[in-house]
Amino acid sequence: MNCPCCSGKSYEECCKPFHIGEKHAPTSEALMRSRFSAFAIPNGNYLMETTLPATRKFHNKEDLQEWGEINEWTKLEIIQKPTLKQVEFKAYYKDEKGKMQLHHELSDFEKIDNRWYYVSGKFLD
Numbered sequence: 001m002n003c004p005c006c007s008g009k010s011y012e013e014c015c016k017p018f019h020i021g022e023k024h025a026p027t028s029e030a031l032m033r034s035r036f037s038a039f040a041i042p043n044g045n046y047l048m049e050t051t052l053p054a055t056r057k058f059h060n061k062e063d064l065q066e067w068g069e070i071n072e073w074t075k076l077e078i079i080q081k082p083t084l085k086q087v088e089f090k091a092y093y094k095d096e097k098g099k100m101q102l103h104h105e106l107s108d109f110e111k112i113d114n115r116w117y118y119v120s121g122k123f124l125d
Contacts, residue, residue, distance in 0.1 A: 028081070047061070086107065086109070
């Protein structure tokens with residue numbers, strides 16, 4: 001299976017090792033890609049585990065899982081990496097009504113104890 005993150009690699013050699021806890025994403029972009037894949041599969045546990053502990057209270061595992069389930073995640077496009085701690089991306093998906101949607105975000109990440117976490121995102125467009 002091709003990895004949902006559009007890396008061109010197989011899921012087994014791309015995001016799966018992060019999802020099953022074999023290793024941690026080495027960069028903010030790798031974490032962003034693995035989180036997109038976690039929406040596509042979906043894997044709400046991984047999405048919560050990779051959210052900065054201090055901001056987890058603003059998220060809900062069940063809601064993250066449901067957002068992954070009700071949408072069909074079709075494409076991820078990395079626009080730019082303004083800094084090591086930021087990634088701008090466009091995520092394309094079909095909503096539950098079959099309508100194509102675009103989620104354009106500039107995400108902030110933080111590295112703690114050699115592990116990257118999602119902090120927050122700013123919607124663009």
